[in-house]
Amino acid sequence: MTAGKHIFLDLLRSEGVEFVFGNPGTTELPLMDAFVVETGIRYILGLNEVVVLGMADGYAQATGRLAVANLHAAPGLGNAMGMLYNAKKAGAPILVTAGQQDTGFALTEPLLWDDLATMARPLVKWSHEVGRLADLPRAVRRAAKVALTAPKGPVFLSIPGDVLTDEAELDLMASTRVPPTVADAAAIEAAADLMVGSATPVIFVGDAVAKSDAHAELAALAEAIGAPVYLEGMANTAAFPSSHSLYAGSVSRMAPALRAVMERHDLLVSIGADLLTQSQASGVEALAPGTPLVHLDDDPWEIGKNHPAAAALLGCTKATLPLLTAAILARMAPAAERRAAVEAGIAAKQAALVARAEAEYGAMPVSPLAALHLLGGLIPDDAIVVEELLSSGMNTVRQLVPATRPDSWFGMRGGGIGVALPQAAGIALGCPGRPVVVLSGDGSAMYSLAALWTLARYRLPVVAVIFNNRGYRILKQRTRAIQGHSAETGNFVAMDIDDPALDFIKLSEGHGVRAVRVETLDALRDAFTAGLAGDEPLLIELVVDRVV
Missing domain, CATH: 3.40.50.970 (Thiamin diphosphate (ThDP)-binding fold, Pyr/PP domains)
Incomplete structure (x- = not known):
């Protein structure tokens, strides 16, 4: 017979968890007691839940591994919501847990109690309250699988105090990992046709490229078609190496500026980007109606969300980009002349920026x-x-x-x-x-x-x-x-x-x-x-x- 608090840590350890980032309260006291004898996972203390969730976000993004943020009941989850929103947008694989009051008197709506799973649900991929210790292994295994499956993102478990203090003999089950997918072959061929037929293509990239370690694959595509590569305005990773000669900088979040960029191009290729979303209303569409779009992402929700995709590619960027580049090079030689002209324009703008900084x-x-x-x-x-x-x-x-x-x-x-x-x-x-x-x-x-x-x-x-x-x-x-x-x-x-x-x-x-x-x-x-x-x-x- 093992207490739930130890079972929970055993489950986390087997999922590869190194740290629990937290700020404890009364509903977490059984878990804190278990950490006295825990040797495989370190508890990292933050002085409030904003810091706790932010630490988990940074760890998850930088390592790609499952982070765990442990919050305190309804107020603790409420304090962390702003950072949880950022983690959702960043696709950070975080298991967010919050201590809940014992199920035995939840009906009385005790101090610090609320419907935590409902509170968290809009900002996570999956949200659930564990009702009994017997369900804890399945809940943790599902949460880890969902958080780490593309598109990655945070998940939430509400864990009542009695689930941590109850004892049982349980099968801890095993981990599940879902491998990345490759875009449909017909969609790749359609995208290649559009890109070969373009005179002035442009590439917008986002965080999915860095997350899948696809710098080299993206560079090969950009060099083949001779296209400038812009980071979408809120990309928070090095989605494309800034040292590359085709790196054109970041695009603005303002629609008129985006429209001005797009007026110089006849095809937009979006790769893992939060495509053309804006920070303020302007009454101007960022993309002119009828502009063809090739859209590659590992999240089906993003593809064609705001602008129709002439070619929609659902899959991992690292796995799909080489197939797309190969399909293009089977149709045309590398666009060396166009690439040279684009590189010259980028180099001139970069030199002007450096000169301004030095001045x-x-x-x-x-x-x-x-x-x-x-x-x-x-x-x-x-x-x-x-x-x-x-x-x-x-x-x-x-x-x-x-x-x-x-x-x-x-x-x-x-x-x-x-x-x-x-x-x-x-x-x-x-x-x-x-x-x-x-x-x-x-x-x-x-x-x-x-x-x-x-x-x-x-x-x-x-x-x-x-x-x-x-x-x-x-x-x-x-x-x-x-x-x-x-x-x-x-x-x-x-x-x-x-x-x-x-x-x-x-x-x-x-x-x-x-x-x-x-x-x-x-x-x-x-x-x-x-x-x-x-x-x-x-x-x-x-x-x-x-x-x-």
Whole structure:
């Protein structure tokens, strides 16, 4: 006879779980008691559920393995919902669990009780409350299988306290893994015909490429047809190596800008991208009606969701792209002349961006563009960058800070801010030995600053650079674009964080993390270099200009 709390950990261990990220409460006390004698899984403490879910998100994305986030009842799940939304959009394989009150008195609606499975359901692939210990093995096995099957994503289990304390002799069952699929042969042939017939194709890519480690396969396709490769606006991975000569940068989330890009092309090839979704209404369609679309994704919901696909390919990018490239090369020779022209145009834009960054090296306060260019030359090739810069980075950051490996870049996928610091903690735990660098705005950092304590507690050598412009500049930029009262007066309501000013040095040191404030590029270089060489976390507050 074994208690449910030990059975649960046995199940997690057999699913390859290394860490449980959590913030415990009364409904989790049996599980915390089991961790006293658990030797295979480490419990990683976050000071609130925002940090907990963010850590699990970072770990899951960086490793591809199942992460576990353990939350406390209804309020704990509620606190984590914003980060759970981001994890859903990022396709992070996370088993989210929440302690529930004992089933024996749930009908009385005790303190902290609510219908947890219903609360979580809109943001996960599968949601369930385990009603009895006998169902725990099947529930955990199903949850792991669903989370790790493409399209990957979070799942949820509500686990009542009595399920953890009851005892039974149970068959723990076995794991199930569903292998990736390859797109239909007829769809591949149709896509190849469209791409061979195109004079000016363009490729938009998203996170599915990095997740399936398909950089080489995508590069082969782009080189064959001579097409520029853009990252979709909220791609939070290195979906295509920024060092490649056909990498054209990120596309905007604004429909007029997207439409301007598409007007230069007669065919759109979307590969694992969140295709043409926008952040604000504009009354303009991002894609002109009738524009042909080749759409490859591992999620059937995404294909043709907003724009009809002339060729719809459902399958893994890594498995499908070589077949598509082979079908194209069977019909035509590589488009060398077109490729050369596209590469020349991209190189000219890149040179202009670098020249602009270099021209701003002497600006005071520091120019974010110049700072990014400087950091791009200092960040090691094997580093993992966690980026949440919004206005300071916009659509240029990966052209200045290299993102060359599929597992080298992570950040804000869903749009909910505050992800960078907790993600960095989870990534550092999952990828020991690799430098982890955070690039974050001041406003974003304040949403989850408590993650600094976790960095300190577990001695995680993360270097966090906070670009402090003392406000929500992204909101000022969007408000000014409305051309209303703010644009006329220069007055932006509730968008400044300067009275009182935040003291990141005291805030960081209060969480146990050493910090330094820098106001010049030379000081940034010195502090950053020292941070990379150290074996403990470091926060660098970089004072940057406030230009809107």
